[in-house]
Amino acid sequence: MLFDPGPKESRADLFGRDEELGRISNFLSSSSRLLVIYGIRRIGKTSVLKVALNESRIPYCYIDAKALEGDLSVRRLYGLVSRCLSEVAVRFRLEDVIRRIARSLHGVHVLGSGVDLSIIY
Ligand SMILES: Nc1ncnc2c1ncn2[C@@H]1O[C@H](COP(=O)(O)OP(=O)(O)OP(=O)(O)O)[C@@H](O)[C@H]1O
Ligand SMILES: [Mg+2]
Incomplete structure (x- = not known):
């Protein structure tokens, strides 16, 4: 528009x-x-x-760091990364790929049928 x-x-x-x-x-x-x-x-x-x-057409994750204004915390950053990865998984049909990668990453969990990442630190 x-x-x-x-x-x-x-x-x-x-x-x-x-x-x-x-x-x-x-x-x-x-x-x-x-x-x-x-x-x-x-x-x-x-x-x-x-x-x-x-x-x-490359799968990408766009994170606007302006969203950290007012809450410059690791928790907030991880929240943004989680949300972004969940969106990219659905948009580019990468649920299985992300699930497989998450299995080999410490502290990254994929929950549920969609991709619901919770990053533990
Ligand atoms: N070349 C263009 N053609 C049409 N709309 C444009 C163009 N450049 C900028 N706009 C419009 O101007 C506004 C600002 O654009 P955009 O958010 O991409 O700029 P930015 O440089 O990333 O801004 P910021 O410095 O706030 O991050 C938006 O409404 C965008 O749609
Ligand atoms: Mg901008």
Whole structure:
């Protein structure tokens, strides 16, 4: 939606960012590990990232660290990671993969029929 105050998710809604999308797409298909997108507030950083990730079809977990404002705790961070992994499991049908990985990780539990992660620390 054009005037949605949230980040754009599809290229059709994102204007004038083809070059940036191309560069992020090149990054995603390379072996590079770190990408920094910087710019002034509300310039469209999150939007270009989300559109590029959605077009790549790579399963991804998006965590907005702004959600830690006011509660900068490990519990809160783990809560965000849990929620994100649960969403990615459903969205990309990765329940079994995540369940298998979780079995070999200390302190990570997958509960129930969906993926309900509780991280114990
Ligand atoms: N190129 C664009 N085309 C259409 N809408 C855009 C574009 N760039 C930004 N917007 C819109 O502007 C607003 C801010 O975009 P976005 O959240 O992606 O920016 P940001 O740089 O990540 O912001 P912040 O600094 O708050 O993290 C959103 O409503 C988004 O949809
Ligand atoms: Mg942003």
